[in-house]
Amino acid sequence: MSSKDNLIIFDTTLRDGEQSPGASMTRDEKVRIAKLLEKMRVDVIEAGFAIASPGDFDAVKAVAESVKDSIICSLARAVPADIERAAEALKPANAGRIHTFIATSPIHMQYKLQMQPDQVLERAVAMVKLARNLRDDVEFSLEDGSRSEFDFQCRVIEAVINAGATTINIPDTVGYGAPDEYGLMFRRVIENVPNADKAVFSTHCHNDLGLAVANSLSAVMNGARQVECTINGLGERAGNASLEEIVMAVKTRADVFPVTTNIDPVHIVPTSRLVSSITGFPVQPNKAIVGANAFAHESGIHQDGVLKHRETYEIMSAESVGWKTNKLVLGKHSGRAAVKARFEELGITFESQEDLNKAFISFKDLADKKHEIFDEDLQALVSGVTAPDIAIKYEFFNLEATSKSGVKPKASMTLKVDGIEHQTEAEGDGLVDASFKAIEKIANSDTELQLYLVSAVTQGTDSLGEVTVRLEKDGVIVNGSGTDTDVIVASVKAYLDALNLMAAGTLKAHPQKEGV
Structure with a gap:
C-alpha cells in the first residue's frame, strides 16, 4: 500500500x-x-x-x-x-x-x-x-x-x-x-x-x-x-x-x-x-515492552553486542516506550510550585488546594528520607492516598514493631477510629502478621485477606515500598495501597486504606454477568 x-x-x-x-x-x-x-x-x-x-x-x-x-x-x-x-x-x-x-x-x-x-x-x-x-x-x-x-x-x-x-x-x-x-x-x-x-x-x-x-x-x-x-x-x-x-x-x-x-x-x-x-496487579518482569527485564541483557554475548551497536539485540529503544530515569531536581527545600508542576507533567492533577497540600506534605516527608526522588515515587505517593471522596474511618497514628530471634514478633500501635485514639497490640508469625492482627482487634472487620503484595518503587535500599492489600467480604473485593520507606508502615497503611474503602461501601462486586 x-x-x-x-x-x-x-x-x-x-x-x-x-x-x-x-x-x-x-x-x-x-x-x-x-x-x-x-x-x-x-x-x-x-x-x-x-x-x-x-x-x-x-x-x-x-x-x-x-x-x-x-x-x-x-x-x-x-x-x-x-x-x-x-x-x-x-x-x-x-x-x-x-x-x-x-x-x-x-x-x-x-x-x-x-x-x-x-x-x-x-x-x-x-x-x-x-x-x-x-x-x-x-x-x-x-x-x-x-x-x-x-x-x-x-x-x-x-x-x-x-x-x-x-x-x-x-x-x-x-x-x-x-x-x-x-x-x-x-x-x-x-x-x-x-x-x-x-x-x-x-x-x-x-x-x-x-x-x-x-x-x-x-x-x-x-x-x-x-x-x-x-x-x-x-x-x-x-x-x-x-x-x-x-x-x-x-x-x-x-x-x-x-x-x-x-x-x-x-x-x-x-x-x-x-x-x-x-x-494491585503486578507486571511480570519478562512481560514484553513494560516488564522490568524487557530491555535487560545478562548474557555476555548480548551485552557485548548491545554495547557495540544497540540494534544487534534491541529492536526498539527503551526510551521510546517511556523507560527513562527521570530524576527530580527537587528536594526538601523545593517549593510547592515546582512539585505541582512535576505532578502535572506526570498527568496528576488535584481537585482542590487541600489535596495538593496533602501531596506536598507527603513529598516533603519522603524528601527527608530519600536522597533522590523519582517520578515513580510521585506516582506511588498519590496512589497511596485514599480517594478524597472516601470518608476516613481508620487513621494510622504510630507503630512500634519488634522482632527478635526466638521471640514471637509483636506490634503495638495507636490508631484513630472516627477521630478517637485507640491503643492496640498483638503478636504474630511476622511483623506484618502481628500488625494486621493488632488492627483487627479494633476493627473486627470480618474480612478475608486475599492478597498481600510488596514492591519496591525504585532501586536502592531507601526505595519507597509500595504495598497492596486485597480484602474480601460477602463478595465485595477492595484493594488498599500504602507507601513508605518502612515496609511495615506501608503494610499498615495499605490495610487501613482497604478497611476505609470497605467501610465507605463505595466499591462493589462486579455485576457484569456477560461481556465481550
Missing part, C-alpha cells in the same frame, strides 16, 4: 480490565488512568458499564467530563435501560460512543440467552436504532463472534449497519480463536457483507490460549481497523490483548503492517505502572 490506514486504538482497561476479580477502581482512579490514556493519544476509552451500578455510572460520567481529546465509550447490553443509562452518562463527553452487544454463537443463544437466531437479530437491530437515536457513534459487538456461524454473522452485521452502527466488533470472547482462522473470518465477512464499507471493523481478543495479540494482529492484516485492548493485558480470566504489544508491533514492524496508530509510545511505561499500582 502506498499510504497506510489509521488503526484505531480502543482501550478497555477501565471496563474489561476492571472485570478482573480484585481490579475494581474508584471513580478518581479511573479519571487518573483516563487522563494518561488521553495523553498517550488513545483514540477511544471505554470508561465502564454505566448500568452496572451508581458508582460505574459516576465513573463514566467523570471520565467524560475530564477527557476531551479521546472518544469516551460506555458498554451497554442490548437492553433499552442499559443504552439509555449509557447515553445519560456520556452527556458531558466531547465525543461519546455507545457500545452495545448481544451474543450470536449457537451455544450462547441456546443456553445463555435462550433465544432463537431471528429473535437475536431483531433485538440487535432495535437496540442499535435506539442507541443511534441517542448518539451518532454506535458500536455493535457480536459476543462470542469467533464461535458464531458465518451466515448468521453476516446477516446480523448487514442489518445493524443498516440500523446505524458505525463500528462492528467481532470479539474472540473466550480466547478460542487461532490467528489464521480468526483473520480469515474478518476477510470473509468484509468481502461478503454488502454494506461492509459503511463501518469500521474491530477486534477484541481474550488471552485464554495466549493468542490475543496474535489474533488481533491477524485481524488487522485482514481488514480490521480498530483493536480493543488493555494496558498490561489486564482483563478477566487470562486477560485481553495488550495495548503496548499491539502498538509497538505495528510501529516496529512498519514493513509488515499496513497501518499506523496515533499513539505516543513514550507514555506506555508510566501508564503501565499507574495501572499496576491502582489495581
Whole structure:
C-alpha cells in the first residue's frame, strides 16, 4: 500500500480490565488512568458499564467530563435501560460512543440467552436504532463472534449497519480463536457483507490460549481497523490483548503492517505502572515492552553486542516506550510550585488546594528520607492516598514493631477510629502478621485477606515500598495501597486504606454477568 490506514486504538482497561476479580477502581482512579490514556493519544476509552451500578455510572460520567481529546465509550447490553443509562452518562463527553452487544454463537443463544437466531437479530437491530437515536457513534459487538456461524454473522452485521452502527466488533470472547482462522473470518465477512464499507471493523481478543495479540494482529492484516485492548493485558480470566504489544508491533514492524496508530509510545511505561499500582496487579518482569527485564541483557554475548551497536539485540529503544530515569531536581527545600508542576507533567492533577497540600506534605516527608526522588515515587505517593471522596474511618497514628530471634514478633500501635485514639497490640508469625492482627482487634472487620503484595518503587535500599492489600467480604473485593520507606508502615497503611474503602461501601462486586 502506498499510504497506510489509521488503526484505531480502543482501550478497555477501565471496563474489561476492571472485570478482573480484585481490579475494581474508584471513580478518581479511573479519571487518573483516563487522563494518561488521553495523553498517550488513545483514540477511544471505554470508561465502564454505566448500568452496572451508581458508582460505574459516576465513573463514566467523570471520565467524560475530564477527557476531551479521546472518544469516551460506555458498554451497554442490548437492553433499552442499559443504552439509555449509557447515553445519560456520556452527556458531558466531547465525543461519546455507545457500545452495545448481544451474543450470536449457537451455544450462547441456546443456553445463555435462550433465544432463537431471528429473535437475536431483531433485538440487535432495535437496540442499535435506539442507541443511534441517542448518539451518532454506535458500536455493535457480536459476543462470542469467533464461535458464531458465518451466515448468521453476516446477516446480523448487514442489518445493524443498516440500523446505524458505525463500528462492528467481532470479539474472540473466550480466547478460542487461532490467528489464521480468526483473520480469515474478518476477510470473509468484509468481502461478503454488502454494506461492509459503511463501518469500521474491530477486534477484541481474550488471552485464554495466549493468542490475543496474535489474533488481533491477524485481524488487522485482514481488514480490521480498530483493536480493543488493555494496558498490561489486564482483563478477566487470562486477560485481553495488550495495548503496548499491539502498538509497538505495528510501529516496529512498519514493513509488515499496513497501518499506523496515533499513539505516543513514550507514555506506555508510566501508564503501565499507574495501572499496576491502582489495581494491585503486578507486571511480570519478562512481560514484553513494560516488564522490568524487557530491555535487560545478562548474557555476555548480548551485552557485548548491545554495547557495540544497540540494534544487534534491541529492536526498539527503551526510551521510546517511556523507560527513562527521570530524576527530580527537587528536594526538601523545593517549593510547592515546582512539585505541582512535576505532578502535572506526570498527568496528576488535584481537585482542590487541600489535596495538593496533602501531596506536598507527603513529598516533603519522603524528601527527608530519600536522597533522590523519582517520578515513580510521585506516582506511588498519590496512589497511596485514599480517594478524597472516601470518608476516613481508620487513621494510622504510630507503630512500634519488634522482632527478635526466638521471640514471637509483636506490634503495638495507636490508631484513630472516627477521630478517637485507640491503643492496640498483638503478636504474630511476622511483623506484618502481628500488625494486621493488632488492627483487627479494633476493627473486627470480618474480612478475608486475599492478597498481600510488596514492591519496591525504585532501586536502592531507601526505595519507597509500595504495598497492596486485597480484602474480601460477602463478595465485595477492595484493594488498599500504602507507601513508605518502612515496609511495615506501608503494610499498615495499605490495610487501613482497604478497611476505609470497605467501610465507605463505595466499591462493589462486579455485576457484569456477560461481556465481550
